[in-house]
Amino acid sequence: MDALRVEGLTKYFGGVKVLEDISFEVPAGERLAIIGPNGAGKTTLLNLLNGQLEPTGGSIFFFEQDITRLPTHRRAHIGQARSFQIPSLFTKLTVLENTMLVMHGLERSRLDMVRTAGGYARVADRARSALEDFGLWDKRDEPVGRLAYGDQRRLEINLCMATGPKLLLLDEPTNGLTREEGVAIIDMINGRVGAEVTVLLVAHDMHLIFSVADRVMVLYDGSILACDVCERIRCDDRVREIYMGV
Amino acid sequence: MAEAAQATAVRRVRSRPALWWVGLVVAVGFLAVLPWFMKGFMQTLMARFLIFSIFAMSYNIIFGYGGMLSLGHAAFFGIGGYTVGLLFLHGDITLFWIVAPLTVVFSLAGGAALSFLALRVTGLYFLLITFGLGQLLYSLSWNIRWFNSAGMQGIAAIPFPDMGLPGFAWTNRSFYYFVLVWFVLSYLAINRIAESPFGRGLVGIREGENRMKALGYDVWLFRYLALVVSALFAGWAGMLFAYNNSFVYPVNFSFDYSWLPMLMVILGGAATRIGPIVGALIVVFAEFYVSQLTKERWPLILGILFVAVIMYFRGGIVVALVRLRKRLEG
Numbered sequence: 001m002d003a004l005r006v007e008g009l010t011k012y013f014g015g016v017k018v019l020e021d022i023s024f025e026v027p028a029g030e031r032l033a034i035i036g037p038n039g040a041g042k043t044t045l046l047n048l049l050n051g052q053l054e055p056t057g058g059s060i061f062f063f064e065q066d067i068t069r070l071p072t073h074r075r076a077h078i079g080q081a082r083s084f085q086i087p088s089l090f091t092k093l094t095v096l097e098n099t100m101l102v103m104h105g106l107e108r109s110r111l112d113m114v115r116t117a118g119g120y121a122r123v124a125d126r127a128r129s130a131l132e133d134f135g136l137w138d139k140r141d142e143p144v145g146r147l148a149y150g151d152q153r154r155l156e157i158n159l160c161m162a163t164g165p166k167l168l169l170l171d172e173p174t175n176g177l178t179r180e181e182g183v184a185i186i187d188m189i190n191g192r193v194g195a196e197v198t199v200l201l202v203a204h205d206m207h208l209i210f211s212v213a214d215r216v217m218v219l220y221d222g223s224i225l226a227c228d229v230c231e232r233i234r235c236d237d238r239v240r241e242i243y244m245g246v
Numbered sequence: 247m248a249e250a251a252q253a254t255a256v257r258r259v260r261s262r263p264a265l266w267w268v269g270l271v272v273a274v275g276f277l278a279v280l281p282w283f284m285k286g287f288m289q290t291l292m293a294r295f296l297i298f299s300i301f302a303m304s305y306n307i308i309f310g311y312g313g314m315l316s317l318g319h320a321a322f323f324g325i326g327g328y329t330v331g332l333l334f335l336h337g338d339i340t341l342f343w344i345v346a347p348l349t350v351v352f353s354l355a356g357g358a359a360l361s362f363l364a365l366r367v368t369g370l371y372f373l374l375i376t377f378g379l380g381q382l383l384y385s386l387s388w389n390i391r392w393f394n395s396a397g398m399q400g401i402a403a404i405p406f407p408d409m410g411l412p413g414f415a416w417t418n419r420s421f422y423y424f425v426l427v428w429f430v431l432s433y434l435a436i437n438r439i440a441e442s443p444f445g446r447g448l449v450g451i452r453e454g455e456n457r458m459k460a461l462g463y464d465v466w467l468f469r470y471l472a473l474v475v476s477a478l479f480a481g482w483a484g485m486l487f488a489y490n491n492s493f494v495y496p497v498n499f500s501f502d503y504s505w506l507p508m509l510m511v512i513l514g515g516a517a518t519r520i521g522p523i524v525g526a527l528i529v530v531f532a533e534f535y536v537s538q539l540t541k542e543r544w545p546l547i548l549g550i551l552f553v554a555v556i557m558y559f560r561g562g563i564v565v566a567l568v569r570l571r572k573r574l575e576g
Binding site for chain 1: 471
């Protein structure tokens with residue numbers, strides 16, 4: 001089954017065309033990387049898939065369910081998780097508070113105003129085991145803003161995976177990291193994400209991408225220039241010309 | 247302004263330290279013995295301080311934790327006050343067991359309706375709509391004769407509530423204790439909400455709504471429920487105010503009253519437990535003493551106070567004191 005099926009997706013900002021008539025499928029369990037120069041529409045595509053933006057035209061199906069107009073929070077409940085290009089963890093809140101918010105997001109008890117002790121403790125336990133798993137339990141009372149940048153990124157991406165999503169949307173997970181940190185993040189994604197989880201990954205760094213992606217989609221000027229396995233993308237003349245400037 | 251809403255009160259997931267309970271008992275004990283050393287008018291003033299504390303704590307839910315700047319919070323306060331006033335004026339109903347449930351009903355209904363209108367928009371437009379809605383109720387209550395006692399603006403001579411107890415007569419002191427009970431209950435309830443999953447979610451939304459949506463939180467619903475709950479406490483404060491003050495005026499709906507809880511919360515410390523109470527204490531007593539010296543200069547003093555806090559104690563007095571203590575401890 002396709003985790004994602006996109007048909008004729010189009011987005012205009014006012015009169016400016018950002019994405020034009022995009023169609024593709026992502027089979028469940030695939031790792032698809034999206035690359036392309038600045039302004040190609042990569043982040044816009046993620047925003048459409050996760051519901052931050054509404055498309056001008058076209059449809060999006062998530063496991064055969066039409067989600068084109070579904071609000072973002074509902075998409076989270078049916079199995080989408082996303083990280084943002086700019087780290088979006090709440091810097092004033094502590095590591096544990098951030099983790100609790102993630103864990104509570106998909107629980108019914110998130111609207112509980114008087115704290116049913118049982119449910120709350122269960123979520124706290126999950127937060128604890130997740131943080132121990134990430135090796136950040138000792139730093140649980142630190143405001144996230146005081147963590148090293150690499151740790152913030154690591155925490156954010158770990159938290160994305162922690163709720164057991166079916167689809168991970170990662171917007172430049174290695175953005176702003178050193179080469180080694182970037183490799184560590186990619187290794188983490190490779191190592192921790194189950195084979196049944198579908199991953200869409202936006203990135204600039206092609207070498208990093210090739211170590212994680214099954215297929216690569218190249219966006220250029222709002223259209224799909226190529227979408228193929230890594231080896232062929234690497235050899236594609238058009239891709240080399242516009243993307244790598246060769 | 248959003249910066250003023252510090253995350254200080256949002257603490258770790260842990261049971262409360264014993265010291266916290268000791269502090270609460272001492273504070274309530276202090277408030278309980280205080281009226282024995284005070285004159286009657288001072289007891290009324292203390293009750294006024296506790297009532298405005300409830301009003302400010304209710305505003306803390308939406309502004310402190312929720313990060314929503316409303317300029318119309320007095321609309322809910324006025325609804326509570328006018329529920330008491332109108333039942334007395336037109337039905338001669340003063341029985342507390344009728345008035346109080348109706349206050350709850352009207353506060354919740356008013357909160358549900360007005361918040362629905364206000365939340366059609368966010369940010370600056372939310373601020374303008376809340377301002378407009380408050381002023382609308384102010385204008386209606388000013389102009390419609392049914393809302394006013396004969397020959398004046400507002401409803402006069404509202405008696406203390408009839409508790410339905412044979413042989414019971416109110417004194418200023420017993421009414422102070424009545425208010426004190428509601429103050430303690432409101433304090434516990436609002437802090438419970440602040441520490442509940444709902445309250446944490448509200449703080450998350452204040453810090454970044456896009457991320458919260460992606461995590462599965464229905465941002466609109468959280469904001470709406472926060473406004474409705476805060477309307478309930480504001481309406482309850484308005485009811486107590488009507489009894490304590492024995493008058494309600496159209497101005498209770500207006501910006502003049504909306505800005506008081508805002509000032510108190512910012513002054514004391516937004517998103518802190520006791521910040522709104524500290525703010526209410528300062529504003530209510532400063533108003534009393536300054537007005538004795540120079541009544542017409544009170545708004546000027548209030549303005550100076552506000553500017554000074556924004557410039558030097560952003561985050562509020564409570565946060566400033568916590569920082570000072572940390573610095574002294576090294």
